[in-house]
Amino acid sequence: MRRKTRTLCRYVFVLVLATGWTVAATAAEKKITHPELSEQEQLVACNECHRGATPELYTEWYESLHGVAMVKCYQCHGTFETFRVTPTRQDCAACHENMLAKCPQDKPCWQCHIPHGFKVRK
Numbered sequence: 001m002r003r004k005t006r007t008l009c010r011y012v013f014v015l016v017l018a019t020g021w022t023v024a025a026t027a028a029e030k031k032i033t034h035p036e037l038s039e040q041e042q043l044v045a046c047n048e049c050h051r052g053a054t055p056e057l058y059t060e061w062y063e064s065l066h067g068v069a070m071v072k073c074y075q076c077h078g079t080f081e082t083f084r085v086t087p088t089r090q091d092c093a094a095c096h097e098n099m100l101a102k103c104p105q106d107k108p109c110w111q112c113h114i115p116h117g118f119k120v121r122k
Contacts, residue, residue, distance in 0.1 A: 037080060046073035060116040067116075071095075076115065086110065 050073075051058045061067045066076075074080075075094070076087045092109045093100050103109065 046077075057116070064114075064116045087115070 047058070061073075076091055078084050078087075078091075086108070087110075089100065089109060096109075100109075103112070109115070
């Protein structure tokens with residue numbers, strides 16, 4: 001009985017391992033990469049592509065104070081090479097330094113403020 005259990009465990013282990021390798025290889029093959037962009041395209045491409053690719057995010061930005069003021073994506077999120085999903089407090093300070101003095105220093109801005117929206121979280 002022990003031998004059968006051990007053999008079964010080995011078989012399951014090998015099967016799981018092989019399945020994992022197959023899934024990992026498939027995921028690597030399907031990895032989505034961003035197309036090559038010129039320097040100029042890197043500055044304007046966010047808006048052009050994301051209007052269709054993520055319309056809800058684009059609309060949220062477009063209707064926000066940042067959108068109305070035509071704040072470009074790279075001004076908060078960095079350039080194509082330095083892109084970050086979540087801007088730092090220093091990024092916000094570039095335009096909002098006077099407001100940061102009134103805010104808690106131990107919290108990121110987006111914990112209270114919705115950068116792409118008009119609302120403040122309460």
